[in-house]
Amino acid sequence: MSRTLTIARREFTSLFYLPVAYLVLFLFLLYMGILFGMFIFYPGAPSELRGVIDFSRFGLFIIVPLMTMSFFADEYSSGRIEMLRTSPITEFQLVLGKFIGASLFYLVLVASTLIYVGLLAIYGHPDWLQTAASYLGLILMGCMFVSIGLFFSACTQNQFVAATASILTLGVFSIISELSTRLWGEISIFNWFSIPLRAPLYYLGVGPHIADFSKGVVDTSHLAYFLVFTGLFLFLTYLLLESKKWR
Amino acid sequence: MNRPADIIVERLTKTYGPLVAVDRVSFEVPKGEVVGFLGPNGAGKTTTIRMLTCYMPPTSGSAKVAGFDVFHESLQVREHIGYLPESTPLYHEMRVSEYLDFRAKLRGLDRKTRRKRIAEVAARTWLTDRLRSPIHTLSKGYRQRVGIAEVLLHNPPVLVMDEPTVGLDPSQIREARRLISELAGDHTVLLSTHILQEVEMVCQKVIIMAQGRIVAQGTPEELKNRTGTGIRVEVRGPADQVRSAINAINGVDKVEMVSGSGAAICVLNVRGKITPELREAIATTVAQRGWSLREMRQEGATLEEFFIRITDPGSIAA
Numbered sequence: 001m002s003r004t005l006t007i008a009r010r011e012f013t014s015l016f017y018l019p020v021a022y023l024v025l026f027l028f029l030l031y032m033g034i035l036f037g038m039f040i041f042y043p044g045a046p047s048e049l050r051g052v053i054d055f056s057r058f059g060l061f062i063i064v065p066l067m068t069m070s071f072f073a074d075e076y077s078s079g080r081i082e083m084l085r086t087s088p089i090t091e092f093q094l095v096l097g098k099f100i101g102a103s104l105f106y107l108v109l110v111a112s113t114l115i116y117v118g119l120l121a122i123y124g125h126p127d128w129l130q131t132a133a134s135y136l137g138l139i140l141m142g143c144m145f146v147s148i149g150l151f152f153s154a155c156t157q158n159q160f161v162a163a164t165a166s167i168l169t170l171g172v173f174s175i176i177s178e179l180s181t182r183l184w185g186e187i188s189i190f191n192w193f194s195i196p197l198r199a200p201l202y203y204l205g206v207g208p209h210i211a212d213f214s215k216g217v218v219d220t221s222h223l224a225y226f227l228v229f230t231g232l233f234l235f236l237t238y239l240l241l242e243s244k245k246w247r
Numbered sequence: 248m249n250r251p252a253d254i255i256v257e258r259l260t261k262t263y264g265p266l267v268a269v270d271r272v273s274f275e276v277p278k279g280e281v282v283g284f285l286g287p288n289g290a291g292k293t294t295t296i297r298m299l300t301c302y303m304p305p306t307s308g309s310a311k312v313a314g315f316d317v318f319h320e321s322l323q324v325r326e327h328i329g330y331l332p333e334s335t336p337l338y339h340e341m342r343v344s345e346y347l348d349f350r351a352k353l354r355g356l357d358r359k360t361r362r363k364r365i366a367e368v369a370a371r372t373w374l375t376d377r378l379r380s381p382i383h384t385l386s387k388g389y390r391q392r393v394g395i396a397e398v399l400l401h402n403p404p405v406l407v408m409d410e411p412t413v414g415l416d417p418s419q420i421r422e423a424r425r426l427i428s429e430l431a432g433d434h435t436v437l438l439s440t441h442i443l444q445e446v447e448m449v450c451q452k453v454i455i456m457a458q459g460r461i462v463a464q465g466t467p468e469e470l471k472n473r474t475g476t477g478i479r480v481e482v483r484g485p486a487d488q489v490r491s492a493i494n495a496i497n498g499v500d501k502v503e504m505v506s507g508s509g510a511a512i513c514v515l516n517v518r519g520k521i522t523p524e525l526r527e528a529i530a531t532t533v534a535q536r537g538w539s540l541r542e543m544r545q546e547g548a549t550l551e552e553f554f555i556r557i558t559d560p561g562s563i564a565a
Contacts, residue, residue, distance in 0.1 A: 002352070002355070003352070003353055003355065006349065006352040006353055007353075010338070010341075010349050014338065014340055014341070017340035018340070078336050079332065079334040079336040080336035080337070080338070082297070082302055082332045082334075082336060083330075083332060083336050085301070085302050086300040086301060086302050086325055086328070086330045086332075087325060087350075087353045087354070088322050088325040088326045088353070088354065088355070089353060090322070245302075245303055245304060246303075246304065
């Protein structure tokens with residue numbers, strides 16, 4: 001475990017030396033600030049973070065890949081992967097360490113929005129439990145996005161390819177629920193057998209899952225959704241690294 | 248020679264589809280020896296090294312490093328090996344001390360040991376005054392030293408270095424060679440290099456690879472002698488008679504006519520087991536027949552000659 005944390009700590013601290021991390025920080029603050037101004041900071045608005053949390057994914061699906069794109073791609077292109085692979089750490093420790101490092105940086109981003117909570121508390125009476133649930137949702141969603149970003153970073157040694165692929169994938173996850181209500185409802189095979197599509201696509205998306213958190217509902221099915229996708233992509237990243245050995 | 252070997256490689260093979268990169272390679276490196284690993288580019292040296300350091304698994308065959316199997320006991324092998332890859336990959340945004348600390352932590356050293364070892368290896372690799380410098384500000388030579396420092400951190404019994412002296416200036420190269428020579432005894436070192444003088448200076452044994460196979464191994468002296476250079480003899484006398492007379496001497500394998508067939512002066516190249524007695528025997532023979540010996544010179548063998556000859560694609564195919 002300590003070696004995993006060694007990796008995590010190095011990744012976390014190194015991000016502060018990378019210009020792209022400051023771009024990420026800037027974009028995140030800008031986007032969250034705009035959302036806050038739009039949904040909350042006007043007279044008569046309800047004193048809750050709901051709109052900000054619900055819409056945060058439409059910014060995060062671009063911001064998180066910018067943060068994670070270099071995590072493995074840069075190790076491949078610089079040849080450092082050879083150094084890491086020949087160190088006495090397992091592939092699993094490497095993946096988990098990088099995930100923890102990236103998630104910690106994401107937590108720093110999220111922590112920077114606490115200033116809005118302060119403003120809410122000054123100008124209104126927010127429901128603290130709802131606020132806590134909102135933050136839990138925001139953090140879980142970020143972890144899932146980080147995990148998907150890491151997976152695509154491990155796919156290629158080109159950071160831009162990694163970023164593009166993760167942005168596309170996260171974009172689909174972010175918007176598929178909203179699209180599914182407008183798209184075709186089912187796939188029909190020769191009018192004989194039909195597969196319902198609307199509900200699976202709706203629940204595949206992040207939207208309905210984050211919406212409950214922002215309302216203050218912590219439902220195990222939504223918890224499971226984020227944890228399963230986070231775990232799945234971490235596992236896929238691990239498999240990918242293992243399989244690269246044999247090529 | 249009865250000491251157990253630290254690196255044992257048996258019929259190690261790596262194929263990439265139809266391409267055979269390493270073809271049934273077997274060798275041993277005894278404990279405490281420095282072994283030079285030579286070969287032209289693309290000979291399969293780096294692939295072999297990568298299999299030994301558990302970067303990639305072999306297609307077939309086996310290898311043991313420090314008593315552990317590279318495939319089944321990969322983590323233990325990686326604990327006991329210090330590997331300096333060819334490109335010396337480093338995290339450029341980190342300071343030298345931070346990087347060494349990170350590497351030492353990955354090796355599982357505790358805080359006290361880390362501080363002690365970093366100071367020690369920094370002193371050994373002349374890095375002490377640069378410990379606070381960010382790696383991206385260092386020159387190629389300094390980065391190479393960081394790489395060398397890093398492999399020594401956990402004091403591993405086995406060191407594998409892929410061209411460690413590339414990028415160093417001449418005085419640093421000399422220092423690095425001295426360092427590697429000092430490491431012999433306590434450490435087993437597999438040193439991949441293109442620089443043949445380096446091998447002669449620091450290695451007790453040489454392994455030469457070409458086209459995925461081992462084409463020669465032995466001490467530098469043995470290999471030099473195997474070049475089979477001979478004694479050059481210049482004699483005033485009838486060429487054919489001189490030739491047959493020398494050929495009759497005990498210990499001569501072959502006499503080649505270099506020039507002067509039929510002329511008054513002939514130049515011959517005598518091949519065989521070159522001993523001082525042989526030179527004396529040739530001189531006596533020539534004198535007894537009444538010819539005059541104008542010159543006799545033993546041609547110096549170099550590792551370079553041997554290397555060029557042995558790695559020639561034509562000679563491997565044969």
